[in-house]
Amino acid sequence: MQRFLSAFALAAVMLSGIAATTPKANTVSAADTGIQFVELPWSKALQKAKKEKKLIFFDAYTSWCGPCKMLQKTVFTRSDVGTYFNATFINIKKDMEIGEGPQLANMYPIEGYPTLFFINGNGKIVTSHLGALDGPELVKLAKMVASKK
Numbered sequence: 001m002q003r004f005l006s007a008f009a010l011a012a013v014m015l016s017g018i019a020a021t022t023p024k025a026n027t028v029s030a031a032d033t034g035i036q037f038v039e040l041p042w043s044k045a046l047q048k049a050k051k052e053k054k055l056i057f058f059d060a061y062t063s064w065c066g067p068c069k070m071l072q073k074t075v076f077t078r079s080d081v082g083t084y085f086n087a088t089f090i091n092i093k094k095d096m097e098i099g100e101g102p103q104l105a106n107m108y109p110i111e112g113y114p115t116l117f118f119i120n121g122n123g124k125i126v127t128s129h130l131g132a133l134d135g136p137e138l139v140k141l142a143k144m145v146a147s148k149k
Contacts, residue, residue: 034077035085037093042100049090050121055145057085058117059093060104065113067132078135088146089118118145 037059040048049056059076061068075081085091094101096110108117111130116138118126127145 033079034082035091036082037076037091040092042092042094042104045090045092046121046123049119052090053121054088054090055126056117056119056121057089057091057142058108058119059091060096060101060108060110060113060115060117061093062097062113063095068114071114071132075133075135075138081135081139084139084142088142116141118142 035057038045038048045056048054059068059071061072094104096102096105096113107123108115108119108125109128114130114132116129116133118128120126126148127141129141133141
């Protein structure tokens, strides 16, 4: 029995050493594959949109909003959504209760959360959507907006 326990302990030590030295595969987190939101003051986001000739995708959310959390966890992290949005828009998200949020809430009509805006470099709303969408619906909306840019 003592030999068995000694052999078992030795095997466990060896296996843990192999696991520790085995290189890990390159893993890509959901944050790397989804929409890449830039953290910019609003005025800089508008300047960037003008310079790059892109629309701004603006996610107006709050920390307590359930559908906002769903978008952030399951829709904005999708690779198909990220691929399209990162190539097409300047992506901004703002908590509408802190920082610049209250000021932006006075500038843009918000009836509830989340409100998803597509805004040009002059600050004019191209279109907006109240409520959450799934990934394919969001990409469909974005493509429709980009086509009439």
